[in-house]
Amino acid sequence: MPRLSDTMEEGTILHWLKAEGETVARGEELVEIETDKANMTYESDQAGVLHLIAAEGETLPVGQPIATVGEPGEARSELQAEPASAGPGAAASAPATPTATEPATAQASPPEQPAAGERLKASPLARRMAREGGIDLAAVTGSGPGGRIVKADVLGSSAAASAAAAPAGTAPRAPDEIARAKGETREVELTRLQQTVARRMAESKATIPDFTLQIEIDMEDCVALRTQLKGIANPAEAGEHASAPDEAVPTYNDMVVKAVALALREHPLANGSYRDGKVQLHSRINVGVAVAAEGALVVPTVFDAEEKSLGEIARETRALAARVRDGSITPPELGGGTFTVSNLGMYGISSFAAIINPPQAAILSVGALAQRAVVRDGQIVARHTMSLTLVSDHRILYGAEAARFLARVRELLEAPAALTL
Amino acid sequence: MAAPQPAASPNGAAGQVRYREALNAALREELARDERVILMGEDIGVFGGAFKVTEGLLEEFGERRVRDTPISENTIVGMGVGAAMTGLRPVVELMTINFSLLALDQIVNHAAHIHYMFGGQAKVPLVVRMPQGAGHQLGPTHSHCFEAMFLQVPGLLVAVPATPADAKGLLKSAIRDENPVVFIEHESLYGVRGEVPEGEALVPFGVARTAREGSDLTIVGISRMALTAERAAATLSAEHGVEAEVIDPRTLRPLDLDTILASVRRTNRCLIVEEGWPHGGVGANLAALIGEQAFDDLDAPVARVTGADVPMPYSKPLEDIAYPHEAQVVAGALATLGRTAAAS
Numbered sequence: 001m002p003r004l005s006d007t008m009e010e011g012t013i014l015h016w017l018k019a020e021g022e023t024v025a026r027g028e029e030l031v032e033i034e035t036d037k038a039n040m041t042y043e044s045d046q047a048g049v050l051h052l053i054a055a056e057g058e059t060l061p062v063g064q065p066i067a068t069v070g071e072p073g074e075a076r077s078e079l080q081a082e083p084a085s086a087g088p089g090a091a092a093s094a095p096a097t098p099t100a101t102e103p104a105t106a107q108a109s110p111p112e113q114p115a116a117g118e119r120l121k122a123s124p125l126a127r128r129m130a131r132e133g134g135i136d137l138a139a140v141t142g143s144g145p146g147g148r149i150v151k152a153d154v155l156g157s158s159a160a161a162s163a164a165a166a167p168a169g170t171a172p173r174a175p176d177e178i179a180r181a182k183g184e185t186r187e188v189e190l191t192r193l194q195q196t197v198a199r200r201m202a203e204s205k206a207t208i209p210d211f212t213l214q215i216e217i218d219m220e221d222c223v224a225l226r227t228q229l230k231g232i233a234n235p236a237e238a239g240e241h242a243s244a245p246d247e248a249v250p251t252y253n254d255m256v257v258k259a260v261a262l263a264l265r266e267h268p269l270a271n272g273s274y275r276d277g278k279v280q281l282h283s284r285i286n287v288g289v290a291v292a293a294e295g296a297l298v299v300p301t302v303f304d305a306e307e308k309s310l311g312e313i314a315r316e317t318r319a320l321a322a323r324v325r326d327g328s329i330t331p332p333e334l335g336g337g338t339f340t341v342s343n344l345g346m347y348g349i350s351s352f353a354a355i356i357n358p359p360q361a362a363i364l365s366v367g368a369l370a371q372r373a374v375v376r377d378g379q380i381v382a383r384h385t386m387s388l389t390l391v392s393d394h395r396i397l398y399g400a401e402a403a404r405f406l407a408r409v410r411e412l413l414e415a416p417a418a419l420t421l
Numbered sequence: 422m423a424a425p426q427p428a429a430s431p432n433g434a435a436g437q438v439r440y441r442e443a444l445n446a447a448l449r450e451e452l453a454r455d456e457r458v459i460l461m462g463e464d465i466g467v468f469g470g471a472f473k474v475t476e477g478l479l480e481e482f483g484e485r486r487v488r489d490t491p492i493s494e495n496t497i498v499g500m501g502v503g504a505a506m507t508g509l510r511p512v513v514e515l516m517t518i519n520f521s522l523l524a525l526d527q528i529v530n531h532a533a534h535i536h537y538m539f540g541g542q543a544k545v546p547l548v549v550r551m552p553q554g555a556g557h558q559l560g561p562t563h564s565h566c567f568e569a570m571f572l573q574v575p576g577l578l579v580a581v582p583a584t585p586a587d588a589k590g591l592l593k594s595a596i597r598d599e600n601p602v603v604f605i606e607h608e609s610l611y612g613v614r615g616e617v618p619e620g621e622a623l624v625p626f627g628v629a630r631t632a633r634e635g636s637d638l639t640i641v642g643i644s645r646m647a648l649t650a651e652r653a654a655a656t657l658s659a660e661h662g663v664e665a666e667v668i669d670p671r672t673l674r675p676l677d678l679d680t681i682l683a684s685v686r687r688t689n690r691c692l693i694v695e696e697g698w699p700h701g702g703v704g705a706n707l708a709a710l711i712g713e714q715a716f717d718d719l720d721a722p723v724a725r726v727t728g729a730d731v732p733m734p735y736s737k738p739l740e741d742i743a744y745p746h747e748a749q750v751v752a753g754a755l756a757t758l759g760r761t762a763a764a765s
Contacts, residue, residue: 124717125719
């Protein structure tokens, strides 16, 4: 299993593009693999005859062989060989006798993780429970000797799986009664990506001391700016180039991305990361833009966003979002973010607080832009406003610093000429 | 000490009967109950037995029924086989189980097989009593545990009582059984006191005793090791939060495998403790049976704590570490649970 992203620990064979026994050339596409971040195509790095080891749908840790490319008929048994089974001699060795100078405790070995590629170790009971419970042992971490999966590990894994469905404190009811109350229940396996999202979000909520700041932005000038830019980019309304869509017209979200990038330059802590008890400050400003994809959430990155023009940001985010939706996005485009912008304004959400994408310092949530009644100079007037909510990791970003950063974003959005420079 | 109360039984205060007294009571009651019962052995009459198990029986039942013999183990057992075949219910005593090796021809080739060799026309309702076990600096010719050896022989029943109540109840059952019984007592237990029910409390063969209930692992203790296992279980509970179920099979053939399997199916882990040697031992056999019949219920390999794989040393310190004590059982149990004593 090739490592296709920095954080990839295992991958799932989605689809073999070549068949068993087929001759492949170097550079030819071999297989589609689902990683923790994206679906990737992997190319053969040598020419020869393909022998498949991993089947479609199989999930294997990085480093485990998935296929060999070699001479026709070449032996490949060593790659598939099971670990040598214990011979009869093993049975005769060392039961715990009290003769040993280190008495019986010598047999207790600390838990270890099995090395990648070893046969999965599970007690007979754990295997039976997994079989009966429909639990994938490959996804269970073993706590027994040598990483053996034991009963407690299987129970722990199924308990974790049903934790959400079983709120604590309620009186236990017969399982079948509960099942009936919910009608028919169908279990849906999480994709790699969904598993990654689940793990990182839980980790974020469980470990980050976060706090939330909210601010209202007067977007009148942004609205005016966008109308102006629309006129420049899409003169179709003037009757010319009717075929050109308004592809490069920045959205309000693009303006937020640009404003954030500029503000991050002045507030490096907000662009930092918290890792291993230290704050890391990054020289590049890479703003991730959360995009809802089919059944998942991915955050493609606009690299060096503060150096890019509003138009470049607009084109780039649009292209990235399209690649997220058609599944062609690649891990490098999804990593390296130093800050995240999330927007639910298109659904009419007035404001929300997103979950920090660790190890980033903060995340900005963008609400819906709408005309609202506001007071200006003692008069109630209708203005376009929008709510920004900043959730920050207090280990990096303290209240006043986060407030100054957010105020600076507002300043830039309320006087958006700076965004077009 | 409280003032002596009227005795609830001839053997002393209720529930406080020594293992040797319980055996003595069993023999006395059976001698009195059935005139076919006779005793034979070295020094069992005038001297009352090397471990005083037969004390007073010569006086009470006379030398026709309680007979001292020369030092001639093969002959003692041979007489017992003949007496049993011809209608008596002999109970012969060998001074230690090591000496039974001199009588193996009679025990294995004759007592165990005669019923089969003669198509069921002859029975051998013989009991061969003998003590085993280490701890008294008697060296390799007096201290071994051979229950595994006798367990291997079809045709023999094997009893390994650990408590006074089981000693009495099993001996009475053994005397009444139609099969030859190897009745293995333990030298270190003769002075141990315990509760013994009044009257005809027969303990049937093939019914295990659950000495302690627990859910974390099953400890099967053989002979004296049943008591060692019970003490270890108390320590496991008090110091390590581990609740061990302790099972004493009481008889190895027939074996109450059902009780052991039912326990293992609940606890999913099993440790077998025996004083005998590891290879081909009771634990080796039992581990195989559990593996064959409860494989899918095991959360860890069946583990064993056994005597050392050496002839029993004479040196006191060496002898002490050559058979299992509470600490090794505790450590073995924790290891079976994937824990170490230090980490607990």
